[in-house]
Amino acid sequence: MNTSSHDRYRESTPGRADVPDSPELLAYYAELERLQTGALWTVANKIEPWQPKSASVPVLWRYRDLREHVLHSVSLVTPEKAGRRVIYLDNPGRRDVSAAVGWLYAGLQVMHPGERASAHAHAASALRFIMEGSGAYTIVDGHQLTLNARDFVITPNGTWHEHGVSDDGTPCIWQDGLDIPLVNALEANFYAVHPQLHQAVTHPVNDSPAAWGGAGLQPQHHGWTKPYSPLFKYEWAATYDALQRQARVSDGSPYDGVLMNYVNPLTGGPVMSTVGASMQLLRPGERTQAHRHTGSFLYQVAKGRGHSVIEGRRFDWEERDIFCVPSWAFHEHANASDSEDACLFCFHDLPTINALGLYREQAYAENGGYQPVLG
Amino acid sequence: MNTSSHDRYRESTPGRADVPDSPELLAYYAELERLQTGALWTVANKIEPWQPKSASVPVLWRYRDLREHVLHSVSLVTPEKAGRRVIYLDNPGRRDVSAAVGWLYAGLQVMHPGERASAHAHAASALRFIMEGSGAYTIVDGHQLTLNARDFVITPNGTWHEHGVSDDGTPCIWQDGLDIPLVNALEANFYAVHPQLHQAVTHPVNDSPAAWGGAGLQPQHHGWTKPYSPLFKYEWAATYDALQRQARVSDGSPYDGVLMNYVNPLTGGPVMSTVGASMQLLRPGERTQAHRHTGSFLYQVAKGRGHSVIEGRRFDWEERDIFCVPSWAFHEHANASDSEDACLFCFHDLPTINALGLYREQAYAENGGYQPVLG
Amino acid sequence: MNTSSHDRYRESTPGRADVPDSPELLAYYAELERLQTGALWTVANKIEPWQPKSASVPVLWRYRDLREHVLHSVSLVTPEKAGRRVIYLDNPGRRDVSAAVGWLYAGLQVMHPGERASAHAHAASALRFIMEGSGAYTIVDGHQLTLNARDFVITPNGTWHEHGVSDDGTPCIWQDGLDIPLVNALEANFYAVHPQLHQAVTHPVNDSPAAWGGAGLQPQHHGWTKPYSPLFKYEWAATYDALQRQARVSDGSPYDGVLMNYVNPLTGGPVMSTVGASMQLLRPGERTQAHRHTGSFLYQVAKGRGHSVIEGRRFDWEERDIFCVPSWAFHEHANASDSEDACLFCFHDLPTINALGLYREQAYAENGGYQPVLG
Amino acid sequence: MNTSSHDRYRESTPGRADVPDSPELLAYYAELERLQTGALWTVANKIEPWQPKSASVPVLWRYRDLREHVLHSVSLVTPEKAGRRVIYLDNPGRRDVSAAVGWLYAGLQVMHPGERASAHAHAASALRFIMEGSGAYTIVDGHQLTLNARDFVITPNGTWHEHGVSDDGTPCIWQDGLDIPLVNALEANFYAVHPQLHQAVTHPVNDSPAAWGGAGLQPQHHGWTKPYSPLFKYEWAATYDALQRQARVSDGSPYDGVLMNYVNPLTGGPVMSTVGASMQLLRPGERTQAHRHTGSFLYQVAKGRGHSVIEGRRFDWEERDIFCVPSWAFHEHANASDSEDACLFCFHDLPTINALGLYREQAYAENGGYQPVLG
Incomplete structure (x- = not known):
């Protein structure tokens, strides 16, 4: 730890740490370090960012x-x-x-x-x-x-x-x-x-x-007490059927199209305590608007082809391609076909984020909700 | 209220009320009645029965x-x-x-x-x-x-x-x-x-x-906050299919055969706060054992024919017949066919009974679990 | 059941039963009765009242x-x-x-x-x-x-x-x-x-x-799994102290003054599944406004003197007097003292009413919220 | 990543990765790396340890x-x-x-x-x-x-x-x-x-x-819907009093003495979604046995003096000293006084660990439950 590392994080905004180094302070910092301690103001702006900046890269x-x-x-x-x-x-x-x-x-x-x-x-x-x-x-x-x-x-x-x-x-x-x-x-x-x-x-x-596997039906006296879903397998045919039915009666979300979460039928909650999953359907020609939220997401293309824009970069995808959306990254999806629907499987840590009260969401407000695509 | 009504409920068991009438007590009771009160021991054994005795009659x-x-x-x-x-x-x-x-x-x-x-x-x-x-x-x-x-x-x-x-x-x-x-x-x-x-x-x-209607699938951002199921209709084909699938992998209950409860897919709880429903399947030749429990039940025969024994009386039924099982009445069911299954729809007040902590259950212990049928 | 009993419940409002008796219908009703059935329209208006009318009398x-x-x-x-x-x-x-x-x-x-x-x-x-x-x-x-x-x-x-x-x-x-x-x-x-x-x-x-008995404190590894409060006794001194503290920082409710519910410290819910209790404090000179709600309530005066108006009747009370408020009865309370507070203990069936989704509440809208007292 | 890094994690136990490097594999690994991928067996034993090994040091x-x-x-x-x-x-x-x-x-x-x-x-x-x-x-x-x-x-x-x-x-x-x-x-x-x-x-x-702040008492119509405790302050006097009362009626835990968790009075759950806290009392002369569990813990001595043994190292403490117990580290505590009790405040991430289903606990089985203290 040296002078420059402290100075790197200084901000002049009121309420943020803005302490310039001085010989006296550097001596003080050295003394603190010897005691397995440090001065908060040397790291406060670093460890309390204004908003998340993910270490993950869209891939x-x-x-x-x-x-x-x-x-x-x-x-x-x-x-x-x-x-x-x-x-x-x-x-x-x-x-x-x-x-x-x-x-x-x-x-x-x-x-x-x-x-x-x-x-x-x-x-x-x-x-x-x-x-x-x-x-x-x-x-x-x-x-x-x-x-x-x-x-x-x-x-x-x-x-x-x-x-x-x-x-x-x-x-x-x-x-x-x-x-x-x-x-x-x-x-x-x-x-x-x-x-x-x-x-x-x-x-x-x-x-x-x-x-x-019966919707709205539960075996009597099942005795299930585990904290995860007793339904271990979710078959594609039934899942795709559910998406199509939902697509006939709902507009879905402007950011996600028609999206169904895989859930624990005993509780309506996520399939497991830490990790969740969903399947979403983009109708022919559908292009969603951009938003961002906390949580990390890994998509796999279950059907069709199209592209996603993630933090201003465009990723074209087809069946079985996999891509990620890091936390707080703006993202939007588009189905490339005018006649076929496209489906995206996704797994994520939203159950963790939600259990800990850390979910936040924000729509992309400008440009009609679409990110400019970077060169 | 007179002497005989008090005496009617006397029991000599320790811990129960056993107070004989006397002129002094009768005068006392009259005085209490004038004050909109009564002596508990005149009614205690009546209002605290050893076990439920339903006012309803099996029909x-x-x-x-x-x-x-x-x-x-x-x-x-x-x-x-x-x-x-x-x-x-x-x-x-x-x-x-x-x-x-x-x-x-x-x-x-x-x-x-x-x-x-x-x-x-x-x-x-x-x-x-x-x-x-x-x-x-x-x-x-x-x-x-x-x-x-x-x-x-x-x-x-x-x-x-x-x-x-x-x-x-x-x-x-x-x-x-x-x-x-x-x-x-x-x-x-x-x-x-x-x-x-x-x-x-x-x-x-x-x-x-x-x-x-997708098993283990939940629409995103559904916003449902009502205390009852967002799934309003449970179709027969899917219900019967679920029963058949369950029958292939489970022995079911000795008292009920293969029974599925209709549930709120958002919570896994009953479809409504006070009233629940189920569909059960009796396999060809299946005859269940008798048990009794709290709660009131009205059955309708959805499929097949057979009979039930309720508090020792036999009731033969066929499709669309309706019969009731009162609270704490012993009951058992039998499918009359050796080749076709039989299905019983039932609605009941178990959600009420369970919410209030009042569920009790008892198997019929004698005679191999089968009630003698009264002449 | 006879003609007049049917006619008693007729209402000419659209959506309500309004079927006059006729010889043909009476014969039909007799036939139905023989089959342990009846015609809904002969009892519909009786069993579906516009609003609750309690069988209980304020006492x-x-x-x-x-x-x-x-x-x-x-x-x-x-x-x-x-x-x-x-x-x-x-x-x-x-x-x-x-x-x-x-x-x-x-x-x-x-x-x-x-x-x-x-x-x-x-x-x-x-x-x-x-x-x-x-x-x-x-x-x-x-x-x-x-x-x-x-x-x-x-x-x-x-x-x-x-x-x-x-x-x-x-x-x-x-x-x-x-x-x-x-x-x-x-x-x-x-x-x-x-x-x-x-x-x-x-x-x-x-x-x-x-x-x-420690507020906001819970013994480690308590192992309590019963559906009722592990706290069996709620002492007066601590209860009265809590009311006084709350009275210093809150205006309370216009209908109830400062009211604290006795709760299960493990869940924050009612002390038992079916029955709840509360203690409320009326400040010197406080007079609450009238409202009504579902649920049945039995009050005991824990401290002080005053009166309550229940469905337009005034009941004056002092310490240890007991009075009841039936379901959907308008009620309001007044402390008779200008210097001492008054406290009302109450037990009720709100846990039942709430568990079954049956709570409704209505303020008395006229006369500044105060009922006229009947002769 | 080089040969030695792969070899570092090899284990010959069945069910574990045990793949020696070869020129062909190294070329393969290089190819994978170019595609932003890797071979699981090169890191599996590293990322799936047999049990947790905390990065934190007891201090x-x-x-x-x-x-x-x-x-x-x-x-x-x-x-x-x-x-x-x-x-x-x-x-x-x-x-x-x-x-x-x-x-x-x-x-x-x-x-x-x-x-x-x-x-x-x-x-x-x-x-x-x-x-x-x-x-x-x-x-x-x-x-x-x-x-x-x-x-x-x-x-x-x-x-x-x-x-x-x-x-x-x-x-x-x-x-x-x-x-x-x-x-x-x-x-x-x-x-x-x-x-x-x-x-x-x-x-x-x-x-x-x-x-x-009233135990087992809840203000009516509080309207609190936040996911954290509405009780913001837990005063020492009431906390210490609760510990003393509990100590009179309970033996407490062999690993923790008498421990009370600070809880959300509205739910009985932790005060916040991610972080919890407790205060524990060690009776005069009390020495607890060692156990270990998941979760990270920071203690502050609220009262008295004594020592803790953490992963075999002894730490002597007195009032206001602070020490940590990392995840899965064996720990035991002793009160140094034969006449005064000692109290340890602690905050930890157990609400996170529990919400995610990750709590595990193990008693120290040898030596009567006491760790040998390292030189």
Whole structure:
């Protein structure tokens, strides 16, 4: 810590720290440092910014660039040696914590027919969004779920979970999403490998969506007391159907089009305590207005093509591309087709942000709500 | 109140009132009565029973008996003069409050194509279960819902609501269920006729199930703050499908078979604050064991045929028959078919009983869980 | 049921039932009755009133009238034979259910030094407000509470409880308040006598207020999961102090003066699921305006003298007098003193009314908010 | 990233990543990096630790060391230039985020009679614990609170707040505690200076504790809807009294003695959404056993003297000393006096940890529950 570091943060606005260095103060600062302390006014303006400035950088990861590398990993490592065979998204601003955006981790996992990863559990919350292939399955605390493209699955905090592809399947790729960086940052991550390396399947296959997949219907005496959704799998067909129905009766949001949150059917709250997810539909030709809010967001294009403008930069996307919107970054979306709808899957940390009372939102007020696109 | 009335309730058990009348006490009682008071020990055993003894009588109302009378009412009164053209179920033990069971009212309403009842609102909570006909609709606070057989619809406390049958429909009959007797008893009922007699339809037809009918999916920014379900209509096809799926993965309850509660998708709680509803499936040949619990229940046979044993009496039922189970009455159900499932719709006051902390349940312990049927 | 009974309820307002009797209809009604049914339009206007009309009558019970009779009961019956030695308040409109107002029971219980009533439990919720004497105590599920004048105590649904007066005490009188009539009406009352007739005291005396009597402070790892307050006793001194403090910083309500609700410190909700209580302070000379609302209320004058106007009738009261305000009855209160404050203890069924979504309130709009007092 | 960095995290345990570097893999990694991606197995064991290893270091800050420096700051900077005149605690493991422990900031603020800092608001949640002096006050959203030694005060997320010392006061020192690092990390911090630099006092002084300071009592119609406690100040006298009462009826916890959490009286939950606080009492001679749990904790000695053992290191403390316990660090406390009790104030992020479902706890199983103290 030196003179210039103090001066860097000075502001002359009333109510902000504006203390010039002096020999006496520098001596004082040195004395404080010796006592494991510091003078607040030397860092106050730094640690109390006027508004958030995310460390994350807007990035678009093109599936056509990633796919071959993901598939190539099959020949490079086994699930046994790798733990899981995953290529993770490494935001240039978050490399220190291996995050795709904010405190969220994401990766593309590939498994071949007959492969099966070992079971483990962790305090981090995990979800998956299936990208391609058939025959994939996940086992969560003894509940086996079969997975198809664009299905959304959760493996919550503390559950034993493992993945595989059946012998008669095809190579499968899905996106993993976790809050590992968040739980690490909170110094609350625990990891355990299943004692038998694999779980027994103790319930009928797909019993969770069978029991909880009726809208507005709840099994009697379910006894569910966990803090996450008893519905582990949200199938694409039903999700897309719900979006289309909603699109017929609602204008949706000017910023998001028609957006449905995946929720815990037992509480109406988010699927897990820390991480949420949604699927949104942009109607043919729809172009949303820009807004910004707190929270970190990772989108995957579930259907169609279009572009998003994030902090003034345009990102063109097509199916299975992934892109992030950092906290407090202005963003808007456009469907490139005049005849087909486009769908964006998203996972985010809004449950965390909301639980802590930290959500704020702001519309982009100028230019009719559209950001100028930077050269 | 006289000597015999006091003596009627005496019990010699320790901890119970057991005070014989005497001239001195009778004089004392007279003095107390003059002061608008009484001696607790003269009524204590009466007002503190060892367990509930319902005033309601188990009754089965056969649809084949009622149908012609319901249809006949069309020629007798108009909706305009009748308010609503309804034949209500009048439990012999509850005639003073016009209840079908406990504090629940039920009736069969009939409307012809082109008829339309005027809009009103009340503090009582209402629901409907469609029994026959096509073209029926309900409008709830400007949301129009089209109704088909075995659909379940709510018109909650305080909402403007009205019913009709479209010009191209057929004569329609449905069951109304309300907590009018309860809300009257609590001296909290209010009634209002819509100033224009009819509401404007202010939303797209069936927008409520379109928006809220996706399992585990919730429209963004819905803004719903009412204490009842935003999902007003629960369609039969989806309900029956959910029961069948659940039946494939669950044994259900020994007392109820496979039972799904209709719930508020926003909270997972009951559809309305006072009244709940469920649909249950009895598999081919299924015969449940007897139990009893607090709360009053009115069943309608949605599908199939069978019988129930209620407090030792057997009631045989078929589609559209209605029967009641009073509070703390032992009851068990049996599907008469070995090849077809049977479904029972039920509405009840469990939300009230649960909110007030008054739920108790007891299995029938003897005879393998089956009541002897009284001659 | 005859012609006149139908005609009695006819109303010519659109949206209300207005069907004149005819020979054909009378024959139809007879036929319906045979099938345990009725025509709704014959009772609709009766069972759907425009607004509540309470069956309860406003009554003032003067303590100076009741006290000698309460004390006299000591020589007439023992606690053993009486169960409990209580004179109950018998509202002229609610004699069929032995209620003081609405579905609320109240009585004055007297015990002499050394007396001890046996322990019992019931599904009804009970509370006590101590009126005079020293040495009284209650034991609730093994927690003993010593009681002084104007202390408020709860013995919730399902708890074992018993009362007594220590050998060195004086004759004690307290008011019991229960929802027995409500729980009976809901056919959910259960009663049990303690197997040993008396409980062991399993915790330090007054441990409940010791643990839970700190404002804004909660014992760590308390493990409380019951649906009622873990704070069983609310002492007068602290209550009166809180009212005085609040009176210094708040104008209070125009209808109630400064009113504090007794609450469950663990949830901020009512002390029990069905029954609540409050203490309110009327400043010297304060006269509140009239309003009405749903719910039934029984007041006891804890301090001072004054009067209340209830549905246009004036009731003058002094310390320990008890009076009731029925549902939807206009009421207003006045402190008769220009120098002393007056305090009203009240218990009521608002937790029930609120849980069921049935609360409505209306100010008295005319005459500056004051009711004309009837001759 | 180079070969050795990958190898550093390899583990041979089944279920963990154990992939040796190879030329082919290194080329592959380089390719991935170009696409803003990485191979999970190169970082998996690092980002999924078996259990938390806190970056924070256990530290004890002695008040006798800090006090003179804090007082000296008065002559070095004005509140106007400094914003706030605070010496903050700078954990050697958390210097990058200016935290005292975990994501919690703490500092010692000093103000002289007549001084007044300007009003501001931020998304971070703040609290204060008064250490010495008289005449201090805080204004929170127009509510002025007068402060004495060992009072605990909150200034929640989003509130306008400002501090000062009255002209007739003495130099005052208090500890500030905030979650600034956490809210910064979540990229959700906002800061605003009050447009007039100072607030109007719009309520009677100390109206918050007057209204909300009654145990088990709640002002009627309070209208409070904020997600934090309406009780802003928790006074020492009442807190210490509550601890003493609890100590008479409870053994407390083997790990914490008698501990009371400061709570929101409206909900029973923590005082603010992200940060909580407690006061605990160690009885004369009491020595607690060791345990560890997630969450970060900063203690201040409110009364007495003793020592704590944290991760095997002993820290001796006396009044006003401050020390931290990092996440998942074993800790135990001992009162050094055989005649006087000792009290520890603590603030922590448990509300955050609990809201996110991340709390875990473990007792120290060996050596009778006591850690060996390291050389």
